[in-house]
Amino acid sequence: MGTKDAISSAQKQRLPPMVEIGMTRQKSRTTVSRAALMCVPVMTFPTLAHTQAPAGPPADAAEALVRAYPDFLERIAANDIVWKDGTRMPIDDGKGAKGFDAMLDDPDIKDMFSMQYPLGEKGLAPAINFDPGRTRYLPLFKKMYGDCQAVGFMSNAASVVWLPSKGGKSVEFTRINGAAAALQKVSDELDKLP
Numbered sequence: 001m002g003t004k005d006a007i008s009s010a011q012k013q014r015l016p017p018m019v020e021i022g023m024t025r026q027k028s029r030t031t032v033s034r035a036a037l038m039c040v041p042v043m044t045f046p047t048l049a050h051t052q053a054p055a056g057p058p059a060d061a062a063e064a065l066v067r068a069y070p071d072f073l074e075r076i077a078a079n080d081i082v083w084k085d086g087t088r089m090p091i092d093d094g095k096g097a098k099g100f101d102a103m104l105d106d107p108d109i110k111d112m113f114s115m116q117y118p119l120g121e122k123g124l125a126p127a128i129n130f131d132p133g134r135t136r137y138l139p140l141f142k143k144m145y146g147d148c149q150a151v152g153f154m155s156n157a158a159s160v161v162w163l164p165s166k167g168g169k170s171v172e173f174t175r176i177n178g179a180a181a182a183l184q185k186v187s188d189e190l191d192k193l194p
Contacts, residue, residue, distance in 0.1 A: 061113035062091045069177065072144050081109060081140075089140060100129040107135045145176050160184045163191045 062081055066073040073081055080088040093108035103111045115132040146153050157172040158180035164187070173180040 062109060065109070069144065071177070083143065087143065089137075089143075103135045107137050109137045109140060111135045112137055145174055160187060162187050164188070165191050 062076050066076060066081065072083060074084050075082050076091070077088070079091050081091060082088050090108060092110045095108075098106070098111065103114065112135050114135065115130060117132045146156065154172065156174050156176055158175045159170045160173045160180050160183045161168050161170050173183050175181075
């Protein structure tokens with residue numbers, strides 16, 4: 001393995017969340033998947049996007065998740081998120097507080113909300129191991145968006161023209177939950193900038 005192919009743990013911790021989406025861990029190296037953006041779309045939680053508590057998930061994080069995805073999620077029952085089809089997923093795995101690497105490697109739903117985006121601190125470098133939105137509970141994403149390794153996965157994809165006036169490369173992105181349309185709006189807004 002060449003040095004440009006290897007990404008150290010320290011380097012990986014400094015990657016922005018969108019780069020991390022395309023990373024898959026293997027025993028001795030990290031590689032970038034072809035369908036990186038399609039595998040695990042970034043979920044946004046409008047009611048939580050700009051809160052500022054530095055430690056721990058907000059008490060209503062799971063409820064916000066249910067409100068954000070009403071086509072898939074039905075309710076909270078005790079420690080579970082209940083899907084419309086009756087599937088239950090635990091909010092808290094009971095393992096207690098986790099270190100940064102443990103949250104990335106073995107998260108629960110609660111861990112996805114453990115770091116909140118800071119409000120108004122534009123241009124400041126984040127603290128080491130402070131990366132809101134990077135922790136993802138993969139069973140939730142696979143159930144909602146599908147397994148990117150499965151046959152037929154791309155049937156839910158739509159082309160998004162990224163920065164049309166600046167080259168306009170197309171990327172395939174999921175239509176589920178309006179994600180492709182939302183990404184196109186982001187691109188269009190960014191495209192207006194100099």
